[in-house]
Amino acid sequence: MKASSVSQTLVEPYAEALMSLAKDQSLVEPFGNDVQQILETLRSSNELRQLLEVPLIKNNVKKSVIAEVFGSRIHPFLQSFLMVLVDRRRITFLEPICLQFQALLREMNQVAFAEIISAVALTEAQQATLEQKVLDVTSARSVQLSIVVNPDLIGGVIIKIGSQVIDASIRGQLRRLSSSLMAGV
Secondary structure (H helix, E strand, O other), rough: OHHHHHHHHHHHHHHHHHHHHHHHHHHHHEEEEEEEHHHHHHOOOOOHHHHHOOOOOOHHHHHHHHHHHHHHOOOHHHHHHHHHHHHHHHHHHHHHHHHHHHHHHHHHHOOOEEEEEEOOOOOHHHHHHHHHHHHHHHOOEEEEEEEEEEEOOOEEEEEEEEEEEEEEHHHHHHHHHHHHHHEEE
């Protein structure tokens, strides 16, 4: 099964169901915070991620670990949602479901998400300038930046907004220059 069909058949319906529950219960913002906390916990704990992904580990073990790790840190409805994912053997898709929920939340709040890859750490002024550039390109009310430092770029930035990529890095400029020189030969 391809990743895109997995996304459509599994991830999106669960994320949409979670968003529907959040809207029905007027818990969109708390769920958004809890989902962020879940993602941060998954990213910081390879052991937890592995435990949830191994199909040989029994559901009751997974449920008790989820209850222990998240306990009262997340809303009870969201904890119940995680238990349903365990019961339906969909807990391995927890991270993509959470990411899709965040995408739905950004869409609902008209927030553009831009991934910035920079050769060096950006100052607050540079971040503000990039936020304004992203606002100019999109019709969003606000911008959420994810900034990654990659020294291999040599200098400049790469901006990813959805499927659009703006490569203003020195590495990208050198690659384009090389291609144009090779085309002329």
